[in-house]
Amino acid sequence: MSTINLTLHVWRQSGPNDPGGFKDYQAKGISTHASFLEMLDVVNEELAARGEEPIAFDHDCREGICGMCGMVVNGRPHGPQVETTTCQLHMRQFKDGDEVWIEPWRARSFPVIKDLVVDRSAFDRIIAAGGYISARTGSPRDANEIPIPKEASDLAFEAAACIGCGACVAACPNASAALFTAAKLAHLSLLPQGEPEQQDRVRKMVSQMDAEGFGHCTNHFECMAACPKGISVDYIAKMNRDFLKAMITARTDLPKREKQ
Amino acid sequence: MELRSNEPTGPIEARWDKHRFDMKLVNPANRRKYQVIVVGTGLAGGAAAAALGEQGYHVKAFCYQDSPRRAHSIAAQGGINAAKNYQNDGDSVFRLFYDTVKGGDFRARESNVYRLAQVSVNIIDQCVAQGVPFAREYSGLLANRSFGGAQVSRTFYARGQTGQQLLLGAYQALERQIDAGTVKMFPRTEMLDLIVVDGVARGIVTRDMVTGKVQAHVADVVLLATGGYGNVFFLSTNAKGCNVTASWRAHRRGAFFANPCYTQIHPTCIPVSGAFQSKLTLMSESLRNDGRVWVPKRQEDCGKDPAQIPESERDYYLERIYPSFGNLVPRDIASRRAKNMCDQGMGVGPVVDGARRGVYLDFRDAIQRLGHKAVSERYGNLFDMYERITGESPYTHPMRIYPASHYTMGGLWVDYNLMSTIPGLFVGGEANFSDHGANRLGASALMQGLADGYFVLPYTVGNYLAQVKPGAVAEDHPEVKRVVAEVEERVSRLLSIGGTRSPDSFHRELGQLIWDKCGMSRTAEGLTEALQKIPELREQFWSDLRVTGGGEELNQTLEKAGRVADFFELAELLCRDALTREESCGGHFREEFATEEGEAKRDDEHFQHVAAWQWSGDPSKPNLHQEALSFEYVKPSARSYK
Ligand SMILES: Cc1cc2nc3c(=O)[nH]c(=O)nc-3n(C[C@H](O)[C@H](O)[C@H](O)COP(=O)(O)OP(=O)(O)OC[C@H]3O[C@@H](n4cnc5c(N)ncnc54)[C@H](O)[C@@H]3O)c2cc1C
Ligand code: FES
Numbered sequence: 043m044s045t046i047n048l049t050l051h052v053w054r055q056s057g058p059n060d061p062g063g064f065k066d067y068q069a070k071g072i073s074t075h076a077s078f079l080e081m082l083d084v085v086n087e088e089l090a091a092r093g094e095e096p097i098a099f100d101h102d103c104r105e106g107i108c109g110m111c112g113m114v115v116n117g118r119p120h121g122p123q124v125e126t127t128t129c130q131l132h133m134r135q136f137k138d139g140d141e142v143w144i145e146p147w148r149a150r151s152f153p154v155i156k157d158l159v160v161d162r163s164a165f166d167r168i169i170a171a172g173g174y175i176s177a178r179t180g181s182p183r184d185a186n187e188i189p190i191p192k193e194a195s196d197l198a199f200e201a202a203a204c205i206g207c208g209a210c211v212a213a214c215p216n217a218s219a220a221l222f223t224a225a226k227l228a229h230l231s232l233l234p235q236g237e238p239e240q241q242d243r244v245r246k247m248v249s250q251m252d253a254e255g256f257g258h259c260t261n262h263f264e265c266m267a268a269c270p271k272g273i274s275v276d277y278i279a280k281m282n283r284d285f286l287k288a289m290i291t292a293r294t295d296l297p298k299r300e301k302q
Numbered sequence: 303m304e305l306r307s308n309e310p311t312g313p314i315e316a317r318w319d320k321h322r323f324d325m326k327l328v329n330p331a332n333r334r335k336y337q338v339i340v341v342g343t344g345l346a347g348g349a350a351a352a353a354l355g356e357q358g359y360h361v362k363a364f365c366y367q368d369s370p371r372r373a374h375s376i377a378a379q380g381g382i383n384a385a386k387n388y389q390n391d392g393d394s395v396f397r398l399f400y401d402t403v404k405g406g407d408f409r410a411r412e413s414n415v416y417r418l419a420q421v422s423v424n425i426i427d428q429c430v431a432q433g434v435p436f437a438r439e440y441s442g443l444l445a446n447r448s449f450g451g452a453q454v455s456r457t458f459y460a461r462g463q464t465g466q467q468l469l470l471g472a473y474q475a476l477e478r479q480i481d482a483g484t485v486k487m488f489p490r491t492e493m494l495d496l497i498v499v500d501g502v503a504r505g506i507v508t509r510d511m512v513t514g515k516v517q518a519h520v521a522d523v524v525l526l527a528t529g530g531y532g533n534v535f536f537l538s539t540n541a542k543g544c545n546v547t548a549s550w551r552a553h554r555r556g557a558f559f560a561n562p563c564y565t566q567i568h569p570t571c572i573p574v575s576g577a578f579q580s581k582l583t584l585m586s587e588s589l590r591n592d593g594r595v596w597v598p599k600r601q602e603d604c605g606k607d608p609a610q611i612p613e614s615e616r617d618y619y620l621e622r623i624y625p626s627f628g629n630l631v632p633r634d635i636a637s638r639r640a641k642n643m644c645d646q647g648m649g650v651g652p653v654v655d656g657a658r659r660g661v662y663l664d665f666r667d668a669i670q671r672l673g674h675k676a677v678s679e680r681y682g683n684l685f686d687m688y689e690r691i692t693g694e695s696p697y698t699h700p701m702r703i704y705p706a707s708h709y710t711m712g713g714l715w716v717d718y719n720l721m722s723t724i725p726g727l728f729v730g731g732e733a734n735f736s737d738h739g740a741n742r743l744g745a746s747a748l749m750q751g752l753a754d755g756y757f758v759l760p761y762t763v764g765n766y767l768a769q770v771k772p773g774a775v776a777e778d779h780p781e782v783k784r785v786v787a788e789v790e791e792r793v794s795r796l797l798s799i800g801g802t803r804s805p806d807s808f809h810r811e812l813g814q815l816i817w818d819k820c821g822m823s824r825t826a827e828g829l830t831e832a833l834q835k836i837p838e839l840r841e842q843f844w845s846d847l848r849v850t851g852g853g854e855e856l857n858q859t860l861e862k863a864g865r866v867a868d869f870f871e872l873a874e875l876l877c878r879d880a881l882t883r884e885e886s887c888g889g890h891f892r893e894e895f896a897t898e899e900g901e902a903k904r905d906d907e908h909f910q911h912v913a914a915w916q917w918s919g920d921p922s923k924p925n926l927h928q929e930a931l932s933f934e935y936v937k938p939s940a941r942s943y944k
Contacts, residue, residue, distance in 0.1 A: 057855065075575040075693070083806070084578055090804045090859065095850045098858055100368065102541040104581045106687070107466055108372040123690075130690050155512055156856045163489070166369050170481040174474035175433045179353040179756050180424070182431035186388060189442030199435035199460060202467060206371055233433050 045071045046138040050085065052097055053145045055154050062154065064143070074134040078121065079104060079111065081133055098157040106130040106270060109205030112212070113158045114145040119209035119268040127207065127270040147208050149217035151255045162208050164254040164301075165222060171299055172246035173226045175236050194232050201228035203271045213268035216257030221265040223251050224281035225273050231284065241288040242296065248285050249299045305558070305914055305929040309413035309718040314935055315395075318417045321718070322761055326768035333358035335772040338763065339506055339521040340364070341493045341548050344373030345465075345748060346731025347527030348472035349755025350763075355479030357760060359767075362519055363476070364488045364508060366543055366861075371473040374529055374541040375751060378465025379586045379684075381449055381457035382748040384422040389446050393454040395419045400936050401452065402746060405632070406711075406739020407888040407904060408938040409561070409912070411931060413718055418737050421757040422749050426458055428756055432471040436460050450587055450744025451630040457745045462586060462683050468748055472755070492861065493548045494789045496524065496555045496727065497775075497782055503726035504775040505782065507789045511861060514854035516790050518782045520775050523726050523763055526552060527755065530710035530732035532565065534869045534876065535821070536813025538707035539571060539584040545865040546872050549714050549733050557722040558914040558927060560715035560735035562872065563880035566742055566889045567822050568708035569636035572691055573651055573660040582706040583691055585663075586684055587744050590629045590636070592668035592677070593701065595620050597648040597661050604650050604658055608700050619643060627943045634741055634822075634889050634902075635943060637705035641822045642900075644704070651702045664700035705822060709747060711738045711889060712879075715914040715929075719762035720754060723914075726770070728763055730754035735912070740888025793853050796863045801846030805862040808843045812866070812873055815839070820877050823891045829881040833874065837922060840870040871921045878915075882926065885909045906938055 048069040055062030067089075072081050079101050086096035102110040106127040113128055115121035121131045136142065144158065152160040202225075210221040227244055230236035236243075259278055266275045310317040310324070328336070340351040340363045348370055351363040365373060385398040398419035403410060426444070430436065436458050437445040449457035460467040479485040490511040497505040497518060505520035531546035532538040553559045570585045596618045598604050603611050619639060621628040631639075640661045643649065651660035669677050674697065678685070685696045692702070713735040720728050720736070731751040738746065775782065819832035843866065851857040886895040886902035887909070895903045912929040 073576045073578060076578045077580070077691075080578045080580050083580055087804055087806065090848065090850055091802075093848070093850060096859060098856055102367055102372055102543050103374065103377045104542060105377055105583055107463065108367070108374075108376050108541060110367060110372050126690060130687075132691065132693070134693050159856060162368060166371070166477060166480075166487075166489075169371075169474060170477040174478045175431065176478065177428065177431035177433075177475070179349075179356055179428065179475070179760065182424075182427040185386070185427045185430040186443050188430070190438060191442050192438045192440050195435050195438045195442075198433075199467075202435050202460075202470065203463065205466075206369065229435070230433050233435070235431060235433050 044074050046074060046133065046136060048072060048136060049141045051141065051143045054097070054157055057156055058153055072133055074132070076133045077104065077129060078115070078131040078133065079129050098159050100159050101129055104129040107205060109207035112147055112207045112209055114147065114212060116143050119147065119212040120270055125270055125272045147212035149211045151217065151219070152208060152211060164256070165206050165208065165219070167254060168219065168223055168247055168250045169226065171250035172239070172243040173230070175230060176239060188234055190233060198229050198232040201225045201232065201273065201277055204273055205271060207270065209268040209270060210265035211256065213264040214257065215262055215264065216260060218259045219251050219254070219256040220259035220278045220281065221269065221273060221275065223247050224277040227281050227284065228277040240284070241292055244281065244284045244288050245292065245296055246299065248281070249296065253299045253301045255301065303723070303927060305715070305927055307411060307717050307929060309411065314412065314416045317413055318420055325761055325765035328764050328768045330358055334360055336360060336767050337362070337521040337772070338523050338525070339519060340525045340527065341506060342373070342527035342529060342731070342733070343370035343476060344375040344527060344529055344731060345469055345472055345751030346755040347525065348373065348469065348476050349752055350525055350527060350730060350759045351485055352472060352475035352479050353756055353760040354763065355482070355484035357764070358484065361479070361485040362488065362521065363485055364491045364493055366490065366492050366511065368489050370476055370487060370489065371470060373469060374544050375469045375748070376466045377541065378748055379462045379584065380588055381447065381459035381464045381745045382425070382468065383449070383456050383743070383745040384426045384458060384749065385419050385456060386423050386426060388444060389455045391454045393456050397454065398422060398456065402737065402743060403739070403933070403936040404941065405741055405743040407741050407941060408739065408906065408910065408933060409564070409887055409931065410737055410739030412933060412935055414736050417758070418750055418753050421753045424757055425749060425752045429468060429471050432475060434460065434467045434471045447588070451627065451632060452743070465748060468752065493528070494551065494864065495785050496552045497785050498555045498724060499775050499779060499781045501725065503724050507785050509789070509793065512856050514857070516786060516793065518777055518786050520777050520782060522770060522772050522774070523728065523766055525728045525730060525759060525763065526714065526733050527729070527731040528733045530713070531872055532707045532710050534813065534873055535707040535817050536809045537574065537579060537582050537817070539568060539582050542581060545868070547865050547868045550868040550872055552714060552722065552724065552727060554917050556724045556917070557727055558715040558916050559712070559875060560912050560914045561712040561879065562876045562915070563820070563883055563890045564711035564740045564888060565707060566633060566709040566711060567637040567705045569633055569640060569705050570663065570703045571706035572688065573702050573704040574654050575652065576654060583687070584706070584708065585688060585701065585703060587633070589663060589681060589684060592680070593629065593663040593665050594618055594667060595629050595661055595663055597643045597650060601647050604648060608650070608662060617648070624943050631943045632741070633744070634891065638822050638891060640705055660702035660704045662700035663703045665696055666700065669697065709742055711735065711740060711742055715912065719765070720758055721762065721766065726766065728759060730759050740890055793860070796847065796860060796867070797849050797853055799845065799847045799849070801848045803846050803848060805847065805849070805859060805866045808839070808847065809862070809866045809869065812836070812839060812870060816873050816876065820880050823893050824880050825893045826881060829877050832877045833881065836870065836874045836877065843867065843870060874921050875915055875924060878924065879913055883909055883913065902941070904940070
């Protein structure tokens with residue numbers, strides 16, 4: 043088994059009010075089969091053995107699906123490998139002697155909680171604003187009564203594959219949440235079940251996105267490059283079209299949404 | 303205490319309808335007077351919280367992740383079963399019921415399983431209405447596949463991300479209720495204890511994982527849907543945060559823990575690659591539809607490049623031993639056989655800790671037969687995931703796989719209403735013991751989670767609430783304060799041990815011990831040894847643990863320490879239950895109770911019961927209670943896959 047040694051520069055910040063800064067650590071004898079998070083586990087065990095506080099970072103499934111992990115590695119959200127979450131990034135992508143810079147997502151709407159852990163609750167509030175189909179529990183009709191063309195369903199699935207990690211926001215120079223919001227809108231509006239609420243949904247979700255302080259999309263498309271699920275920016279164009287249409291044709295005003 | 307299942311009587315197909323009619327209802331105008339607590343917002347808890355919120359109850363919901371969208375349910379790949387019979391291949395509610403009872407090796411309650419099969423069809427309707435993008439055929443109708451060796455195609459799926467799509471459906475329904483103000487969500491909040499006043503569940507004590515604040519939440523009813531305890535083995539396919547704390551704390555307050563020894567080991571996971579290993583990754587069971595499992599015939603070949611091993615020198619052992627089921631034998635059998643091969647020194651892959659622990663899952667023949675494109679369409683994302691993790695491509699190298707802890711059938715004991723032995727405490731999803739007996743079939747956990755959450759708990763919880771007065775216990779009740787003080791004391795105890803070892807290092811050691819002695823196969827000797835070692839190791843934990851940092855901040859070491867402490871106590875119960883159950887059934891295999899050919903031997907005469915353990919105050923001396931099981935509709939028979 044081959045091993046490598048790395049120099050890490052890790053963002054340490056004890057809490058929201060601490061200005062924070064980089065600290066250097068040596069990661070020695072790291073197996074190239076280890077994942078990036080396992081490399082941090084090894085470093086953390088050494089820190090703990092010395093009585094120092096381990097580096098805090100979010101993670102859970104370690105399978106690239108829960109969207110809990112996420113850090114900026116050498117300037118790129120989730121690191122160098124395309125369509126790969128931090129937990130799925132493996133150390134064979136690095137060379138012996140490499141220097142690795144590790145930072146939290148940086149965005150006004152994602153305040154740092156500690157070290158590499160940020161608060162992404164703004165995403166939940168965007169979904170709460172309208173990212174659903176109002177289907178009462180217990181009384182739906184038979185699932186096969188609404189045939190859905192396979193292409194529409196496949197396209198909806200591709201949008202629905204978003205894991206809500208926030209890499210799109212971290213990658214965007216404006217810290218925009220357009221890709222995240224557009225993906226959910228596309229998932230729901232491409233399906234016939236989502237049609238009736240479509241106009242309100244786009245207005246509510248976009249309004250919440252703005253209230254949360256996310257920046258505007260100015261077509262840099264860094265979001266798509268950083269997205270571990272390769273979600274397409276085409277959905278943003280669709281969201282913009284749908285939003286305009288809804289603003290023109292909507293009959294009622296919606297209450298203004300606020301950051302909670 | 304007598305364990306009463308409270309199942310209705312009469313013809314099995316009418317029991318749930320009859321029961322639903324007999325249950326009491328809460329007047330819609332009165333519902334908002336009731337406070338409901340739901341701990342865990344995976345499929346079971348998320349669905350229950352959304353449904354109860356929609357009915358008008360005041361719901362508080364809790365999870366340890368930063369968002370309910372990340373519960374471990376999200377990782378389920380393969381699919382969800384439902385007896386829709388859309389394929390017209392002979393499926394029916396009765397067949398799904400029959401398969402589940404038989405698959406569970408006759409250790410589940412028939413009435414519960416029948417209800418599960420019945421509501422399975424509603425789940426698919428509900429999910430489609432919510433916009434879950436299940437796979438479809440060109441006709442626009444829903445597609446199905448056969449899964450885990452089932453003889454009918456009843457599994458609905460959304461590529462390899464079924465759990466994700468189902469959970470997002472439940473999460474969105476939950477967020478809708480949060481926006482409507484019926485549900486208040488507490489993410490990054492961990493339940494550390496249950497409040498029981500005069501024998502009735504009245505609330506929980508939580509720790510805010512960001513600020514460290516320990517706090518009580520009182521309620522009229524408490525639902526736990528906190529998932530399984532597979533992480534007791536340290537290495538498992540579960541998410542890193544999965545834990546037994548909520549269930550265990552409830553157990554210590556009086557909820558019986560049923561069948562802890564029924565754990566499921568999944569045969570197709572990526573093998574351990576080194577001492578740093580933090581979790582194991584499941585490769586979907588569907589791979590066994592086309593992959594062939596083999597090891598070299600000769601030990602000298604085990605370290606060789608597999609491409610250099612000629613056909614005649616390969617042992618396709620599953621096809622050899624089980625000619626009719628071949629590579630599709632049930633999970634427990636496939637797992638045990640892989641272990642046997644490696645124990646005999648025939649394992650492949652790198653040497654880790656002195657042994658090669660892996661067998662090949664080879665797609666060479668499938669690629670020749672179906673072509674590269676067809677194989678890639680079926681398994682492309684799994685192959686990519688495998689390559690990302692191992693650095694090897696399954697298109698050119700056979701995959702290496704080895705079994706890993708995956709699911710736990712055991713859990714808190716519940717009656718037909720999903721209520722535990724503590725009145726007012728309900729348990730749903732993987733956290734309860736209810737429907738899978740000694741072995742769970744593939745694609746049935748998602749089904750059970752959503753059945754409990756959308757279709758069972760919303761009724762049975764309502765029935766319970768209809769019989770109690772709202773707001774019986776206030777936050778300043780002396781018992782509430784006492785539990786808060788106990789939790790605070792425990793947290794400060796963990797922080798102040800001042801030893802030398804991290805929680806992870808203890809967890810690894812415990813996990814290795816349990817895996818060796820109480821994993822895929824068990825013996826009285828090994829279990830007795832484990833039962834002696836666990837308390838010793840636990841004592842070391844409480845004297846040599848080091849938790850850095852403080853209690854009033856985000857402290858991930860502290861979180862782990864609390865969870866490991868509870869795993870230690872559960873581990874002992876797991877081994878004790880395994881030692882007491884002197885038979886082999888489902889996921890529980892005792893080497894002493896096997897046929898000459900090495901197959902499991904059940905003992906219905908002595909063990910056709912649920913073992914429900916009661917906390918006695920001493921983790922080494924729990925009290926055993928039994929719920930006898932009877933089979934009116936599916937006659938117990940030996941499982942045979944030869
Ligand atoms: C890799 C993998 C693949 C699988 N594939 C399939 C499949 O294809 N088909 C199938 O049917 N099943 C599958 N399963 C099994 C299935 O996914 C799970 O059994 C099921 O999703 C469990 O759902 P749940 O709602 O009970 O619990 P979970 O989804 O685990 O949710 C638990 C919830 O409890 C919360 N929680 C836990 N402890 C606490 C605490 N102390 N305080 C507060 N909150 C807490 C968590 O935050 C979370 O919200 C798979 C499992 C794994 C590991
Ligand atoms: S930890 Fe779940 S996506 Fe990385």
